[in-house]
Amino acid sequence: MYGLVNKTLQEMIIDRYGNAKWEEIRKESEIEPLFFIAMECYPDEMTYKLVAGASSVLGVPADQLIRSFGEHWFQVAKVGYKEILDFAGDNFVDFLKNLDNMHTRVGLIFTGFRPPSFKCTEVTDSSLRLHYYSERAGLTPLVDGLLVSVGKHFSLEVDAVLDKSRAGGDDHDEFIVHFRKA
Amino acid sequence: MSSGFGLGPRELDSVFPFHFVIDSDTRVIRAGPAIQRLLPDFAGGKKLDSLFRIKRPANLVGYREICEHSDQLFLLEARSLDKLLLKGQMLYLPHADAIVFIGAPWLTDSSDIGALGLTLNDFAIHDSVPDYLLLLHTLKTSLGDAQALAEQLNVMNRQLEGRIEERTQEVVSANATLKEANHRLLQEIAERRRAEQILFESESRFRMMSDSAPVLIWMSGTDKLCNYFNKGWLDFTGRTPEQEMGNGWAEGVHQEDFKRCLDTYVSAFDARQEFSMEYRLRRHDGEYRWVVDHGVPRHDNHGIFLGYIGSCVDITERKEFEEELKRSNTELEQFSYAVSHDMRQPLRMISSYLQLLERSLAGQLDSEKRDYFNFAIDGAKRIDQMLVALLEYSRVGRTGEPTVWIESRAVLDEALQFIQPALDEAQAKLSISGDWTRIFASHDEILRLIQNLIGNAAKYRVAGRIPEITVTSGMVKNEWRLCVADNGVGIIPDQIKRLFQVFQRLQSREAYEGTGIGLALCRKIAEHHKGRIWAESAGEGKGSKFYVALPVSREKI
Numbered sequence: 001m002y003g004l005v006n007k008t009l010q011e012m013i014i015d016r017y018g019n020a021k022w023e024e025i026r027k028e029s030e031i032e033p034l035f036f037i038a039m040e041c042y043p044d045e046m047t048y049k050l051v052a053g054a055s056s057v058l059g060v061p062a063d064q065l066i067r068s069f070g071e072h073w074f075q076v077a078k079v080g081y082k083e084i085l086d087f088a089g090d091n092f093v094d095f096l097k098n099l100d101n102m103h104t105r106v107g108l109i110f111t112g113f114r115p116p117s118f119k120c121t122e123v124t125d126s127s128l129r130l131h132y133y134s135e136r137a138g139l140t141p142l143v144d145g146l147l148v149s150v151g152k153h154f155s156l157e158v159d160a161v162l163d164k165s166r167a168g169g170d171d172h173d174e175f176i177v178h179f180r181k182a
Numbered sequence: 183m184s185s186g187f188g189l190g191p192r193e194l195d196s197v198f199p200f201h202f203v204i205d206s207d208t209r210v211i212r213a214g215p216a217i218q219r220l221l222p223d224f225a226g227g228k229k230l231d232s233l234f235r236i237k238r239p240a241n242l243v244g245y246r247e248i249c250e251h252s253d254q255l256f257l258l259e260a261r262s263l264d265k266l267l268l269k270g271q272m273l274y275l276p277h278a279d280a281i282v283f284i285g286a287p288w289l290t291d292s293s294d295i296g297a298l299g300l301t302l303n304d305f306a307i308h309d310s311v312p313d314y315l316l317l318l319h320t321l322k323t324s325l326g327d328a329q330a331l332a333e334q335l336n337v338m339n340r341q342l343e344g345r346i347e348e349r350t351q352e353v354v355s356a357n358a359t360l361k362e363a364n365h366r367l368l369q370e371i372a373e374r375r376r377a378e379q380i381l382f383e384s385e386s387r388f389r390m391m392s393d394s395a396p397v398l399i400w401m402s403g404t405d406k407l408c409n410y411f412n413k414g415w416l417d418f419t420g421r422t423p424e425q426e427m428g429n430g431w432a433e434g435v436h437q438e439d440f441k442r443c444l445d446t447y448v449s450a451f452d453a454r455q456e457f458s459m460e461y462r463l464r465r466h467d468g469e470y471r472w473v474v475d476h477g478v479p480r481h482d483n484h485g486i487f488l489g490y491i492g493s494c495v496d497i498t499e500r501k502e503f504e505e506e507l508k509r510s511n512t513e514l515e516q517f518s519y520a521v522s523h524d525m526r527q528p529l530r531m532i533s534s535y536l537q538l539l540e541r542s543l544a545g546q547l548d549s550e551k552r553d554y555f556n557f558a559i560d561g562a563k564r565i566d567q568m569l570v571a572l573l574e575y576s577r578v579g580r581t582g583e584p585t586v587w588i589e590s591r592a593v594l595d596e597a598l599q600f601i602q603p604a605l606d607e608a609q610a611k612l613s614i615s616g617d618w619t620r621i622f623a624s625h626d627e628i629l630r631l632i633q634n635l636i637g638n639a640a641k642y643r644v645a646g647r648i649p650e651i652t653v654t655s656g657m658v659k660n661e662w663r664l665c666v667a668d669n670g671v672g673i674i675p676d677q678i679k680r681l682f683q684v685f686q687r688l689q690s691r692e693a694y695e696g697t698g699i700g701l702a703l704c705r706k707i708a709e710h711h712k713g714r715i716w717a718e719s720a721g722e723g724k725g726s727k728f729y730v731a732l733p734v735s736r737e738k739i
Contacts, residue, residue: 038327
């Protein structure tokens with residue numbers, strides 16, 4: 001996992017719970033680095049440990065934490081990666097359609113990125129089906145949070161329902177996404 | 183191979199969204215969707231030159247020149263859209279006598295995406311410009327990260343340097359403190375060694391002096407037990423230090439003296455007071471010898487009580503002498519009393535018969551013989567007065583009057599009542615001052631003492647000088663001190679010693695009436711109370727001061 005993910009998680013925890021809690025979580029998770037380099041590749045295990053440690057220290061279920069992280073992730077990206085997000089599309093559907101292109105292109109640039117893959121089908125004016133493929137387990141709630149946050153970015157209310165999931169025995173996750181003007 | 187793979191307009195738009203075509207007059211006759219979206223005024227057959235400035239190759243003018251440079255990389259700068267720079271190639275199409283530009287925007291900063299309003303959909307899928315833009319942005323982000331990290335490292339470095347500086351100062355300060363403490367420690371060690379040396383020398387000196395002193399010396403600790411005896415003691419008792427240590431020494435004390443001795447020691451010890459006691463101590467030959475033992479409390483430099491040190495002197499011979507003297511004095515006093523008492527009877531006879539004889543021969547005596555009679559009668563009277571005084575003198579301490587607590591001021595007032603006529607006659611000025619305390623004494627004897635001293639002050643006055651008498655009382659240490667001062671005849675200094683002896687007179691009887699016993703009586707009274715009496719005078723005619731000092735204690739006299 002790229003350091004950007006761990007770094008954003010660290011910033012979210014410090015913002016919401018303070019430095020002391022972060023230090024507690026870092027010790028609980030047995031994580032050595034004091035800070036993360038955004039474009040440095042870190043073992044996935046470190047991110048999973050951080051999530052588990054934060055869940056234990058903060059008393060928040062891991063799924064809820066990951067979903068919050070998904071929302072937070074997009075808010076952070078809006079500040080630091082505004083041009084890229086704008087480049088990805090000027091409306092909700094285009095944005096989701098280009099998600100896979102963007103991840104593919106990023107994957108070409110950064111070796112070892114192992115980006116997820118997205119596909120939009122059954123697109124209408126108010127809904128679509130989002131297919132989510134990932135080598136990593138447990139990050140489905142992140143997509144859920146991300147969808148809500150992207151919807152807000154385009155001034156839409158978004159309801160994403162997980163229709164199919166790897167946890168339920170399917171080979172990938174599928175969200176039925178409904179959106180309407182907020 | 184067929185050349186029929188020519189792209190139709192839709193395919194051309196899809197794979198080259200930034201293409202455009204110009205005719206031989208350099209007018210734009212077609213443009214891709216991205217160009218049309220970015221430059222709405224592109225349509226309408228405008229000339230290329232009005233839309234773009236050809237930056238590279240330089241100085242190209244006209245259709246033919248463009249054709250001739252179709253093997254070159256073209257850079258076109260949009261005239262109506264700042265920052266839009268197209269990079270591509272000009273391809274001559276002979277069948278249409280037209281030139282097609284195939285290319286894409288060239289961006290040097292990811293922020294240009296927003297400035298131009300480009301989206302991913304503007305680019306052909308195969309185009310690597312979006313990848314390049316992502317790379318640019320990543321580079322920017324990484325640089326930002328690196329700068330943030332560098333700043334963070336700088337802050338941490340500064341904090342670390344600050345902490346190092348603090349720690350260095352602490353270490354320097356601690357070193358200085360340590361050095362100072364070490365220096366003090368060395369000084370203390372040196373001082374302690376010096377003190378130990380001094381103590382050692384002092385102890386050696388003490389033991390040498392103690393062992394060579396002709397007295398018996400002992401020391402005890404705060405537990406009252408003796409822990410040191412000098413050589414003199416051990417030689418005297420003939421016992422070993424081990425036998426004498428603790429309370430062992432008490433085995434040598436005479437049984438009759440032991441309890442008194444122990445009581446004196448314990449009570450003085452508990453009060454941390456000096457003491458002196460006499461007792462009999464068994465000598466090495468078994469004989470009990472009287473010793474006077476004088477003990478004083480010991481303290482260290484800080485005043486902390488350490489115990490007692492005492493010294494004993496063999497007073498057996500003195501004691502025997504005192505006993506003998508006492509016996510002799512008693513006999514002498516009894517003799518004096520008997521003589522003076524028994525002599526008064528025949529003296530009165532002599533005096534009475536002389537007076538009878540004088541009366542019966544009154545008409546036959548001439549003045550000279552009458553004087554003889556008067557001298558004889560007067561002499562007899564004086565002998566009687568002297569005998570009375572001598573009787574009084576010998577009675578001091580023999581009357582059996584008890585010693586009690588008496589108010590010294592009350593006794594003074596009583597004495598003044600007796601001698602008031604004499605004071606009036608002498609027109610004496612009397613002043614009384616000081617603290618008049620209670621004293622433990624014989625009332626009659628103190629009364630007599632005061633009477634005598636004030637009476638003398640009035641009597642031995644200088645003719646023509648009004649007597650001024652000052653009587654002062656007060657405590658000096660543990661003594662009650664009385665002073666009677668006058669402005670009378672005074673005393674020649676070398677005569678002062680004779681003043682207090684019996685029948686010694688410094689003034690002629692003709693000038694001052696008296697028996698010569700008064701001050702001797704005062705001395706005896708003072709000594710009977712274990713006190714002292716003395717006189718001071720600046721000389722003849724310069725007045726006198728008589729002092730009496732009595733111990734204020736309930737000691738039996």
